[in-house]
Amino acid sequence: MKTPRMANSVGHIDDDLITAAAESKKKMKPNWMKLGSLAACFVVLVALVGIGVWQNGLFNTTQPPVANGDNSTLQGADKTNPTNSGNNVSAGIPDAPIIWGDANSEVQVAGFCTWDGKMITLSLHDVLTDEKNKNHLIAIGVSFELDNEFVYNGKTISEHEAEVDNAELFINRLGELLKIGDELKYGEALYKTGTPDGKKWAKQLYDETVERIGKDVLSTYIVDGEFLKDKLEADIAAYNAGTSSRNAWNEAIEAYYKFIANETAEKLNERNVNCEVRKGLIVYVTVDEFSALEIENAMFYSLALNEDEVGDLSKTQTEPL
Amino acid sequence: MKALLGLSREVDNIDDLRIIELYFERDEQAIKETDAKYGKLCRSIAYNILNNHEDAEECVNDTYVGVWNAIPPTRPNNLIAFVCKITRNLSLKRLEFVKRKKRSADVLLSLDELASVLPDGRYAPDVNDEDVGKLISKFLRTQKEEVRNVFIRKYYFFDSIGDIAERFGFTESKVKNMLFYTRKKLRDYLIKEGVEI
Numbered sequence: 217m218k219t220p221r222m223a224n225s226v227g228h229i230d231d232d233l234i235t236a237a238a239e240s241k242k243k244m245k246p247n248w249m250k251l252g253s254l255a256a257c258f259v260v261l262v263a264l265v266g267i268g269v270w271q272n273g274l275f276n277t278t279q280p281p282v283a284n285g286d287n288s289t290l291q292g293a294d295k296t297n298p299t300n301s302g303n304n305v306s307a308g309i310p311d312a313p314i315i316w317g318d319a320n321s322e323v324q325v326a327g328f329c330t331w332d333g334k335m336i337t338l339s340l341h342d343v344l345t346d347e348k349n350k351n352h353l354i355a356i357g358v359s360f361e362l363d364n365e366f367v368y369n370g371k372t373i374s375e376h377e378a379e380v381d382n383a384e385l386f387i388n389r390l391g392e393l394l395k396i397g398d399e400l401k402y403g404e405a406l407y408k409t410g411t412p413d414g415k416k417w418a419k420q421l422y423d424e425t426v427e428r429i430g431k432d433v434l435s436t437y438i439v440d441g442e443f444l445k446d447k448l449e450a451d452i453a454a455y456n457a458g459t460s461s462r463n464a465w466n467e468a469i470e471a472y473y474k475f476i477a478n479e480t481a482e483k484l485n486e487r488n489v490n491c492e493v494r495k496g497l498i499v500y501v502t503v504d505e506f507s508a509l510e511i512e513n514a515m516f517y518s519l520a521l522n523e524d525e526v527g528d529l530s531k532t533q534t535e536p537l
Numbered sequence: 538m539k540a541l542l543g544l545s546r547e548v549d550n551i552d553d554l555r556i557i558e559l560y561f562e563r564d565e566q567a568i569k570e571t572d573a574k575y576g577k578l579c580r581s582i583a584y585n586i587l588n589n590h591e592d593a594e595e596c597v598n599d600t601y602v603g604v605w606n607a608i609p610p611t612r613p614n615n616l617i618a619f620v621c622k623i624t625r626n627l628s629l630k631r632l633e634f635v636k637r638k639k640r641s642a643d644v645l646l647s648l649d650e651l652a653s654v655l656p657d658g659r660y661a662p663d664v665n666d667e668d669v670g671k672l673i674s675k676f677l678r679t680q681k682e683e684v685r686n687v688f689i690r691k692y693y694f695f696d697s698i699g700d701i702a703e704r705f706g707f708t709e710s711k712v713k714n715m716l717f718y719t720r721k722k723l724r725d726y727l728i729k730e731g732v733e734i
Contacts, residue, residue, distance in 0.1 A: 217640075219629045220652035221666055226692045227625055228670020231618035233677055237689035238578060238617055240704065384710045391717045395653040421642045 314353045314500055315343055317519040332507045335516035343519060344503050351502060353490070357520035358497040360476045360513050368468035376465040383461040389429045390452050393437060394445070396425065400434065401443040480511060553616040560608035567608075568601045575617060579624040585695035586628035588641035596631055600624045625693065643697050650716070651692055654724045659733045669732055676726045680719065687712060688719050 317339065329341050336344070340356065343349050364374040371379075393400065402411050410416035417425075426434065437448045477497040484491045489509065490500040498520045501509060506517075552574065559567035579600055583593035603623045613619035632640065655669070677685045683705060690696045690704065691712075698716075702709045727733055 217633050218657075219633060220648055221657045221660055222651040222655045222669070223629060223648050223692070224666040225655075225669035225673060226651060227622060227629075228667045228673075229677070229689065229693060230671075230674040231615040233674055233685065233689060234618040234621055234693060235615055236682075237686045237693065238621060240686045240690070381708075381710065384714055388710060388713045388717060391721075395650070395720075418640065418642065418645060421645050424642050425646070 312353055314355050315349060315519075316355045316522045318521075334506075334514075337516070337518040340517060340519040344506065349503065353500045353502060354506065355520040355522070356499050356501060356506060357518045358477075358480070358499060358511055359515050359518065360473065360480075360497075361515045362469065363472060363476070363513070366468070366472040366475070368471045369464065371468070373465070373468050373472060376461065376468045379461040380465045383455075386433075387452065387455055389433050390448060390455070392425075393429050393433060394448055394452065397437060397443040397445060397448065400425070400429075401438045401441055403438075403441070476513060480513075484511075556616060557608060557612060560605065561612075568605060571601060571604060571616075571620060572597075575620045578617070579620060582621060582624045582694055583628045585641075585697070586625070586632055586644050587635060587639075588644065589635070589639055592631060592635065592639075593628070596624060596628045599627050603627065621693075644695050647692060647695055650720060654720050655727055655733055661732055661734045664732050669727070672727060672730055672732060673723065676723055680722075684715055684719055687715050691716055 329336060329338060331341055331344060340354075343354055362373065364377075365372050368376070399406055399411060399415055399417070404422070405411070406415070407417045407419040407422045437444045473496065474493075477493045480497055481491050481493050484499065489505070492498055499506075499509065499511075552570075556567055556570045556574070559570060576597065579597045580593055583596040583600075584590060587593050587596065600620060600623045604620060607619075607623075611619075632644070660669075677688060680688070687701055687705060687707075690701050691698075696704070698709050698712050701707070702712045705712075707715075724733075
């Protein structure tokens with residue numbers, strides 16, 4: 217067996233790239249039995265951060281605004297009352313200075329703690345526990361738990377997620393077949409006698425490849441010993457051009473968060489709680505009001521950023537592969 | 538944190554310089570130090586390729602002989618890459634003579650995938666493997682760090698999909714997708730660069 221030249225070429229990759237890949241750290245799987253609650257807490261925190269970004273793009277991780285004993289000196293107080301942009305459910309935004317997060321500071325991963333039975337970000341904790349803020353209104357973003365049973369376009373979020381997994385596996389199988397279909401079309405002859413141009417596979421490799429690509433896919437694109445490459449390429453192109461299942465899943469999650477934010481805002485309105493829905497639900501409450509506030513399905517609370525000061529965070533989302 | 542990582546790398550380099558000095562002094566401790574520091578990595582590369590501990594161990598030993606013979610006069614700037622390269626080359630050479638049934642399906646598939654990026658017969662006549670290696674490096678530098686590392690882990694170190702997924706915390710499906718698209722983009726890049734005839 218001769219080593220392909222491409223494999224030798226890869227052997228000439230620059231040293232620094234090899235070093236970086238060699239030293240790329242393994243992500244250790246925690247020993248759940250040993251780590252117990254510590255590991256569980258870590259998972260929860262990671263989930264909280266992700267969901268927070270997803271829902272609001274607005275939890276503040278920066279230093280809270282500082283009140284100097286005079287409301288007029290509150291950071292951002294003169295531009296606090298937001299315009300009624302977005303999906304306002306409530307017009308009841310109080311005409312008073314409001315403490316917001318600082319959008320101009322560097323965004324970092326937030327820490328969390330418990331305050332009065334609620335999970336909150338550390339920056340919100342700083343604001344809530346500062347005596348100077350006792351009588352100020354605070355803009356607090358509410359992040360909700362995701363309900364995987366929420367139905368969007370006839371499917372639950374769990375079902376959308378399963379479709380993403382299946383679609384990724386499927387396109388991967390098609391892609392693999394595109395590369396080796398011209399050999400696989402010979403079927404078992406590939407390991408028994410070899411192809412007319414002298415290629416021969418190990419039986420194990422053949423069996424594993426057939427299993428991985430799937431007999432359903434193979435029978436669709438290899439018919440009577442002929443590899444239907446054009447059809448396969450067209451199908452892959454059509455798949456890539458179409459709306460991906462990942463988009464549908466993302467839309468479903470987004471739809472759920474919009475739904476739960478609007479529904480909760482309506483309930484809060486009935487209880488005369490100042491709130492509005494922007495990218496997510498924001499409540500405007502004092503420290504005492506927040507202490508008494510109970511919101512169903514809320515996962516955690518954060519210091520909200522005034523959206524007028526925030527760029528379109530959706531633009532920062534990672535592009536799919 | 539970056540500063541700490543930088544410091545750690547610097548310390549590693551100092552260690553490597555010391556090991557290289559030992560080679561120059563023809564001190565056999567050099568081999569022991571190399572084995573202590575990079576033996577595990579070398580064994581992993583060799584085993585990934587050869588799928589057999591005995592063969593892998595022999596390759597690692599041959600690697601040390603190769604390093605011993607190469608230094609001096611060579612003074613590698615990057616000892617880890619230098620050692621890995623020798624292990625990989627020796628292992629691939631040995632793979633050519635290993636009986637078919639002993640070969641790992643994983644590595645055969647990897648080699649096949651690489652060959653499909655640029656088949657041997659499609660190399661432009663004036664292009665050598667080293668030139669293509671430089672182009673691959675150039676291409677990889679345009680990719681995201683994680684994509685780059687996954688590609689190198691797969692096709693340089695011949696890690697399995699499962700190991701790569703575990704290393705980077707991805708699903709196996711994601712790793713396969715990343716590799717698939719990277720191969721595709723690399724192929725397009727090499728065609729654009731005129732490597733393929």
